[in-house]
Amino acid sequence: MDSPRRTMDSPRTPSALSSPEAKIGHRVEDLWDVQEPQLSPSEKLNSCFESIPVSSFPPAPPSQEIEISSDASLADAVEALSKNKIFSAPVRNVNAPADASWIDRYIGIIEFAGISVWLLHQSEEAARHMNGSGADASMGGCYFESLTSSKFYGKTKVQDIAGSFRWAPFLALQKEDSFLTMLLLLSKYRMKSLPVVDLGEGKIENIITQSAVVHMLAECVDLLWFENWGSKKLCELGLPVMKKDRLVKAVEEEPVLNVFQLMRRRRIGGIPIVDVSGQKVVGNISIRDVQYLLTAPETYKNYRSITAKNFLAAVRNYLEEHQEASPLLRSVITCKTVDTLKDIILKLDSEKIHRIYVVNEERNLEGVITLRDIISKLVHEPHGYFGDFFDGVVPLPANSRV
Incomplete structure (x- = not known):
């Protein structure tokens, strides 16, 4: 049976047919065809994604491969993120010994938004202090501008604001981990991005984001497994x-x-x-x-x-x-x-x-x-899949949605 075609308003281009993401989709298609017939569509997808290692995921652009040193100033971190047009980067622990494992080599992932919100909080604290001293509240706008050019901004280190808004733990995948593990971490366990590490070299080889996964899905339109799942309202x-x-x-x-x-x-x-x-x-x-x-x-x-x-x-x-x-x-x-x-x-x-x-x-x-x-909605967590690994490890705020 031929798989359904895309509609005329969303044509598939030749480049999309051969894209790395589309090749993953075809790999899922091949696995889908050999699944046991008694499995439900959801169970089939789980089995397919469990059989594909994350090392197969297309590499992120070179600009996303940068790391921020834990002793870098906020000014340097913002400059590095802005220059590479990225919103977040892993933070390398400069105090880790040379032979440290990857889990000790990184202390988390810092986001541009986290730095900005921290600066916003500092400006509000300063405005509150000035108001308490009888200063004009309109000084706040001037302070916000001067804050980013101050020695304070230039000297504050990335490690100094650990724990500020959206400072994510460094939870990494190994190259041998499955797509199923990756998809569950990006959905149920609320990770926004996942570094993929090479245990042998102890370095990051790729960073997989929610956006990259959704782009992969967009490249799989027309494939039978995708249409079976994606055609639902x-x-x-x-x-x-x-x-x-x-x-x-x-x-x-x-x-x-x-x-x-x-x-x-x-x-x-x-x-x-x-x-x-x-x-x-x-x-x-x-x-x-x-x-x-x-x-x-x-x-x-x-x-x-x-x-x-x-x-x-x-x-x-x-x-x-x-x-x-x-x-x-x-x-x-x-x-x-x-x-x-x-x-x-x-x-x-x-x-x-x-x-x-x-x-x-x-x-x-x-x-x-x-x-x-x-x-x-793509996969579900099998019973006991992660065991008790996440008990008390990754905080999941009740109101955290994105």
């Missing part, structure tokens, strides 16, 4: 998992500072911005967007008073002036529960976004679907 799969009554959101007239503080407090990576009715989603602010409080003058000068609505407008203006590509330049991406999983995967991949908002026929907000939600 969101409502049939119990999506969205995060319904509107549990969704953290912010009104567009709310100060954007409150939005970032809310993300920091709830330890979440993105918040929908709704209109005054609280029903219609009009935008999305990600924790990564906090960087524009450091780089866009029209926002950091008024960062304590600018609203979420005006922040989004100012950032779009800034991006257009600097000719930078960003999902923020587009209107918020939405979907409906009758859309298929394939529809959502192609949208997330083509738009390079991490979440998509679910709306009803009246375009009222119904929930959110993240990259993690997509991956979680």
Whole structure:
């Protein structure tokens, strides 16, 4: 039986047919065909992914191979991340002995957003101190600008802010580990990215992200196993998992500072911005967007008073002036529960976004679907798969979703 074809509005290009991600899809297809007939489709997928080692995953771009020294200053870390156009990097422990194992050689993964949120917190502390001393509150905007050029910023080390927002533990895969292990860690166990280490050399060989996995899935459209899974509607799969009554959101007239503080407090990576009715989603602010409080003058000068609505407008203006590509330049991406999983995967991949908002026929907000939600519907954790490995090892905050 021939596998279904892509629709005319999403043609498969010759390059996609031979892409490394598509080759993995064909490998899954070959394994799918020889599975025991009594297995359910879900069990078949689990078995297929358990048979493929993570060493088969396409390598990340060279720019993502950088490491940050634990004694690097925040200024140096931000410069390295910005220069390579990446949002996070593993932190190498400079105090580890030369013969240290990989688990002692790295202390975690630092994100650009984590540094930005930490700086935001410092500026708020300074503003609070000045207010207590009778200083004008408007000094906060000036302080935020001066903070990044201060000796304090240049001397503070990456290791000094360990434990700040979204500082992730260094949990790595070995090359022999399976795709199933990798997919479970990126979904159920909430890892955003996973380094792959070579035990022999004790170094990182690859970094696999949620976005890379969703891109791989997008390259597998048309294959029988994918169509069997991806043709299901969101409502049939119990999506969205995060319904509107549990969704953290912010009104567009709310100060954007409150939005970032809310993300920091709830330890979440993105918040929908709704209109005054609280029903219609009009935008999305990600924790990564906090960087524009450091780089866009029209926002950091008024960062304590600018609203979420005006922040989004100012950032779009800034991006257009600097000719930078960003999902923020587009209107918020939405979907409906009758859309298929394939529809959502192609949208997330083509738009390079991490979440998509679910709306009803009246375009009222119904929930959110993240990259993690997509991956979680691909595989399930067999009983006792990880044993008691995660008991007390990886913190899983109740409100952590992205």
